[in-house]
Amino acid sequence: MNQPTLKEHALEKLRKIILEDDLNKIQVKLEKKLGERPSIEEIHDVIVNFFKDSIPEHKNEIINAFKDILPEIILESQVKNKQELIDSISTIFPQMLNKQIKEDSSVIVDALFPVIGAIIAKYIGESTKELTDKLNQRINDNFTFEGVKRKLKSKMTGVSESDLILGELYSENLEAIYLIHTETGLIINELVDDTFKAVDSDLFAGMLTAIKSFSEDTSKEIPRGLNSINYGEYTLYIENTSHFYLAFIILGSPNQEFKQDVRLLTKNILDNHANKIINYDGSQANLKDVLQKDLVPFHNKYKNENSKENVKEHDVSSKKSANPAKIFLFILCFTIIAVFVLKTIGYVQNKILTNKINNQTQFSQLYITIDNPWPWKIELDGLVQSKKINNELQNYITNQHPNSIIENKIKTLNIVK
Amino acid sequence: MSIKKKICLLGPFACGKSSIINRYVLNVFSDQYLTTIGTHISKKSFYLAHEEDSKKNIDLLIWDLEGGRERAVTPPSYLMGAYAAIIVFDCTRSYTLDLCLEYIELYKKFSKNDRIFIAANKIDVNHNDLLIENAQKKLETNDIFLTSAKLGNGIHELFSQVVSGI
Numbered sequence: 248m249n250q251p252t253l254k255e256h257a258l259e260k261l262r263k264i265i266l267e268d269d270l271n272k273i274q275v276k277l278e279k280k281l282g283e284r285p286s287i288e289e290i291h292d293v294i295v296n297f298f299k300d301s302i303p304e305h306k307n308e309i310i311n312a313f314k315d316i317l318p319e320i321i322l323e324s325q326v327k328n329k330q331e332l333i334d335s336i337s338t339i340f341p342q343m344l345n346k347q348i349k350e351d352s353s354v355i356v357d358a359l360f361p362v363i364g365a366i367i368a369k370y371i372g373e374s375t376k377e378l379t380d381k382l383n384q385r386i387n388d389n390f391t392f393e394g395v396k397r398k399l400k401s402k403m404t405g406v407s408e409s410d411l412i413l414g415e416l417y418s419e420n421l422e423a424i425y426l427i428h429t430e431t432g433l434i435i436n437e438l439v440d441d442t443f444k445a446v447d448s449d450l451f452a453g454m455l456t457a458i459k460s461f462s463e464d465t466s467k468e469i470p471r472g473l474n475s476i477n478y479g480e481y482t483l484y485i486e487n488t489s490h491f492y493l494a495f496i497i498l499g500s501p502n503q504e505f506k507q508d509v510r511l512l513t514k515n516i517l518d519n520h521a522n523k524i525i526n527y528d529g530s531q532a533n534l535k536d537v538l539q540k541d542l543v544p545f546h547n548k549y550k551n552e553n554s555k556e557n558v559k560e561h562d563v564s565s566k567k568s569a570n571p572a573k574i575f576l577f578i579l580c581f582t583i584i585a586v587f588v589l590k591t592i593g594y595v596q597n598k599i600l601t602n603k604i605n606n607q608t609q610f611s612q613l614y615i616t617i618d619n620p621w622p623w624k625i626e627l628d629g630l631v632q633s634k635k636i637n638n639e640l641q642n643y644i645t646n647q648h649p650n651s652i653i654e655n656k657i658k659t660l661n662i663v664k
Numbered sequence: 665m666s667i668k669k670k671i672c673l674l675g676p677f678a679c680g681k682s683s684i685i686n687r688y689v690l691n692v693f694s695d696q697y698l699t700t701i702g703t704h705i706s707k708k709s710f711y712l713a714h715e716e717d718s719k720k721n722i723d724l725l726i727w728d729l730e731g732g733r734e735r736a737v738t739p740p741s742y743l744m745g746a747y748a749a750i751i752v753f754d755c756t757r758s759y760t761l762d763l764c765l766e767y768i769e770l771y772k773k774f775s776k777n778d779r780i781f782i783a784a785n786k787i788d789v790n791h792n793d794l795l796i797e798n799a800q801k802k803l804e805t806n807d808i809f810l811t812s813a814k815l816g817n818g819i820h821e822l823f824s825q826v827v828s829g830i
Contacts, residue, residue, distance in 0.1 A: 431745030432705075433668045433725065449668065453705035453725050460741035461702065529668035529747070 391572050421549035422481075423496040424542055425452055426516070428527045432456030435491065435527060436538045438546045443496070455494060459485070486513050490525050505549065512545050593619035600625070600647060610640055615657060617644075628656045666709070666721035669830060672743055672775075674767045675752035676760040677731035680785040683813035684752065685728050688823055693814050703742055704728045712827060722830060724823075736766040740774040748779035748826050752811075753799070755790045761799050768803070779829065781809065783822055788812040 278284035302309060313320075324332045348355050401408045422443040426436040432453045439448070459473045472492075476483040484495040486509050493513060495501070501509070516524075520537050527534070597619040604610045604617065613636070615629030625644060631637050637657050644653055673681045682700055686692050689706045706726045711719040727746070729738045743749070749771045753760040764782065772778050782803055784796060787810045800806050809825070811818035 428745065431668075431670045431725075433670060433745075447707060449707050449723055449725055450705055453670075453707075453727070457703045457705065457727075457742065460739060464739055464741060529670075530665075531668070532665040535665060 391576075420498040421495060421546060422498055424546055425455075425494040426537060426542065427452045427456060427492055427494060428524065429456070429487075429489065429491055431527070431529070433527070433529050435524065435531065435534050436542060438538065438542050440550060452494075455483075459492075484509070486510070488513060488517065490521070490527075491516070508545065508548070512541060515541050589622055592622040596622055596648075600644065603647065604640075604643070607643065609636070610643070613640070615640070623650065624652045624654065626654045626656065630658050630660065632660050634659050666723045667830060668723045668725060669747040669827075670725050670727060670745055671826060672727045672729060672746045672749045672771070673752065674729055674736075674738060674743075674749055674771060675731055676754070676757075676763040677733050679731060679752040679754040679757075679760055680811075680813045681731060681752050682728050684750075684783065684785060684811060684819055684822075685726055687813045687816055687819045689726070691816070693816070695814075700728055700730050702730055708823075712830065720830070722827060724827065732763070734763075736763065736770050738767070738770060740770070743771055743774040746771075746775045746777075747830070748777075748781065749775065750781045750783055750822065750826065752783045752785050755784050755786045755792060755795060758795055758798075761795070761802060764799075764803060779826075781822060781826055782807070783809045783811045783818070785811045785813060787817065788815050 274284055274287070274290060277290075321332070344355070397408060400406075421440070423439040424437065425434060425448060427433070428435055432455070434448050434452045437448050462473045472485075472487045474485045474487065476485075480498055482495075482497045482500050484497055484501050484505075486493045486495075493509065493516075495509070497505075516537060519540065520534060523534055597617060600619070601617050604615075613629065613631055615627060615631065618626040618628070620626065625648060627641070627644070631640070637655070637659055640657070641653060641655055644651075673685060675681055677699065678697060682698070682704070683693060685706050686694070689708050704727075706728065708724045708726065710722055710724075712722050713719060727742060729742055732738075749767075751764050751767045751771070753764050768780055771780060782799070782805060784799060791810070796808060796810070799808055807825075809818050809822040811822060813819065
C-alpha cells in the first residue's frame, strides 16, 4: 500500500479540520435522503476528490486564506515538530543559499561580514600573540648557549638572527617515528609522542605498507617509491630502503636539515642493524636497541618543543627564578672584565711609579724592578748598595701609595769594611 | 615485546574471507556482502602458552586480500613476508576450488614459504563430502578446514593451527 503523499495528507488534515463535526451530520442527512447511510470512506472519497479538483481552481482564495496564518503554522511546527521542520527545510537550504549567492552574493557577504570579520580578527590576534610570546622567549634566551650559538651561526651564514629565530619557531614538530619492515609491513620499532593520539601502530604500518606497494606497483617509472603524504597540517614523511622504511609524522613540513638528519639516521640503522632487519621475523626483542641508540636521540632533537604549554610554562617559571646558564655567563663576563680593568689599572700605576722613581736622583741608578700585579699591591725586587737606600725607597713608595701593600724583596749588598 | 606475524587470506571473490576474519577478530557475522577492495588489515592479539609456563604475546596482522572473479588478482607485494596463508573456497560454488590452485602457486612464488592452510567455507549451507574429497585430491592435502563464518564453526581451530608453529 503506498504511503499517502504530502498533498493527500494535507487534504486529509484539512478535511478533518473543516468537516470533523459536519461529517456525521452529512452522514445522517444523506441517510435521510438516500434511504441508506453511506460509509465514512465513501463520503471521504467524494470530499477528497472535491478538494483535489477545487484547490487548483481556487488557488488564490486558498492562498489568501492561509497566508495570514502560515507564520503561526511554522511557529507551531517549531515548537511541536521541530526536528521534522528542520529535516524538511534542511534538504533545500543548501540550494537556497547557493541560488542566493549566484544571484546576489553581496547580500550574503553583508550578512556574514560582521561575524566573519570578528572571527578572522580573533584568529589573527591569537596567532600574533602566540608568535610574540615565542619571539620573546627566544630573545630572552639571548645569553644562553643557544643564543650565542645562534649569533655565531648568523655571522657565519649571513642569515639574519630574526630569520633564524622565525625558522626555529616554525620548524617541524615530530610527533611519531615508525621503523617498518618493508616486506611484511610489520613494525620493528616506534616512538610516539605522548600528546599525539595515534591509531594502532600495527594497523597503521600494515596499511601504509599496502598503500606504498599499491602506488609503487602502479607507477613503475618512479623507482624510489612513495615518500610523502600530506594530510591537513601533518606530513607523513617516508625514507625508503630495500628492507625497511622510516615513517615520520610531522606537524608542518620537513626542511632540508631534517631530511639530511633522516638520511644520517637511516645510514646509522643500516650500518648497525642491517643483518637483523633483513632477517626480521616479527620478534621485536631482537631489535629493541635500535630504539635507544638511534631513534630516541633523533626524536629528542625534533620533538614538539614549541607547544603552547611549553610557552606558558616558560612565562610562569621566568618570574620565579632566572636562567642559571644566564647567571653563570653573566658572572663569567663580569669577572673577565673586572680582571682586565684591574690589570690595566695596575699597569698604568706601575708606569707612573716607575717614571717617578727614575726622576728621583737618589733612585735613578738603582737595579730594581717594580711590579703591580694588582692596583693594591706593589712588588719590589732587585739589588741596592745599602739598607738605608732600601728603606728610603720603600718610604718614598709608601708616601706615593699609602693604601697599597708593598712586598719588598730587594736585596742589599753587604759591604764589609 | 611481542611477536608479530603477517597472515594473508586469499581466495576467489565472495568466499567469505572477510566474514572469517570478522568472526575470528570481532566474533561477529553479517549477511550483508561488501566486496573488499585492495586489502583490509585486521589485528588479533593474544597470549600463546610457551615452554616453562611462560607466555608469548602474539600479534597477528591479518591481510584480507581482494578476491578475483575469474583468476587470482592479488598484487605480489601483498604476499611478501607472510608467515602463512589461508586460502578459502566456497562450498556452494565448486568452481572456486579450481581458482584455489592459482592462489596456492601465487603464494608459494612470492612469499617463499609453503605454510598454506585451506578452508572450505559456508559449510553450513552445503556440506558436500564429495566436494571435500575432490578438494583433497586436487589440492593434494587431507588437511582442509571445514568452516562456517556464519555459525562460527571451525574458525578458531583453523587459526589455532596457523599459529601453532610460532
